Structures are given as structure tokens and as C-alpha cells.
Amino acid sequence: DIQMTQSPSSLSASVGDRVTITCQASQDISNYLNWYQQKPGKAPKLLIYDASNLETGVPSRFSGSGSGTDFTFTISSLQPEDIATYYCQQYDNLPRLVTFGPGTKVDIK
């Protein structure tokens, strides 16, 4: 099975800061990588699909990039409502398995 790692596991930043999270796959997954935001006590929400495509209705301060094994998720200007845990997720077509990363918790400093 493909393994996913994320770093850092948590971070604290000030409002307006640029925040970057990385996700690494254990093997080449092309750009089959999605990002989700989970606020405390809530279900996850899709933010980015196929590594860099912004889901409809998601603010443009969120972005994603990367391909192969290394991916980056960025919040260009952190807002108080962005306090959440962010997960990357990949889908392996053969053998049709899904893996989530361990998550990155983002707090306001």
C-alpha cells in the first residue's frame, strides 16, 4: 500500500502569514492527490483535488501544487477561520485503495 506522510504535524502562525504544508507519497502518484480541511467537531471538507484544482466555492488563498511524490498545500494569508486540521489523500487505481495522510493541525499564534 502507498504510505503518505505530512509535515509538520502541527504549526502555529499569525493571521496574515503564509502557511505551507507538505505531503509525501511513498511512490509516484502523479497528481492523484487531494486536500481536505477538518474543523473541530466537523466532517472534512474537500479543498483541492488533483493536486492543484480548487474546489468550487473555496477561497483563492488556498492552493496546492506538486506531482510524483512531493506535494505542497499553501494558505497565502492565514485567517482565523482557517484553524483546522488539513489532510492529504491519495487514490491508488491498482489495487483501488485510499490513503489519508496523518494530518497537520494549524493554529493561530
Add this chain to the structure above:
Amino acid sequence: QVTLKESGPVLVKPTETLTLTCTVSGFSLSNARMGVSWIRQPPGKALEWLAHIFSNDEKSYSTSLKSRLTISKDTSKSQVVLTMTNMDPVDTATYYCARILRYYDYIWGSYRFYFDYWGQGTLVTVSS
């Protein structure tokens, strides 16, 4: 409006079998581009994918839990059911169902896949 709602017991005893139902609305389980997945999250821990099912009855299971899971659907009732046998306290978690949007990428010759709608989740506690 797409919605998914999980239902099932809030408390199960060790060794019992858990049965969870996901009732969907706003889309059909017969839609070839869509499926439903079960994902769980132990308190304070990360998301863990469990299983999914598509309109053609294609099913996939987590490698580590495959022997304990069964997923099925009743298209006429708009329901997807997950059973998990031999429950243990480590299975205590919030269980989510989520809609899968899947489409075939003819350039790469494979499927693209993501969870675009989620249920609110249901907390299942395993305790005697």
C-alpha cells in the same frame, strides 16, 4: 442538494458486529460516476479509509481491516450499509460516509477520485 446521513448504534460491546447505514439524497447510487465510502476517525486521531462501493457493485476494502468488513448497497432505498465484525475498544471512532466523485482520465488511463460530500459522522463507542 446532496446529503449523506449515518445511522447505527452509539454503543457496541466487544466481539459484537457493528452495522452502520448511510442514507443519501440528492444523487442516485446508480450514477456510474459516483460511489460511497466509509471513513472513520478515532478520537483525536487521523482519518482512516475503510471501504467503498460503486454503482456497478465494485467494492474495495482497507487492507488491514478487509477480513472484518462488508459493504453493500440498496439503490432503491438510497442506502449503503457497512458491517464490521468482532468489534474491539480500539474501533471506537466517529464513522463517516462520504460521496465519491470518480471520473476516468483518458490521458493517464486511470481514475481520478475524491470525496466531495460528507455526512456529519456518528460516534460509535466499543465498551462492555
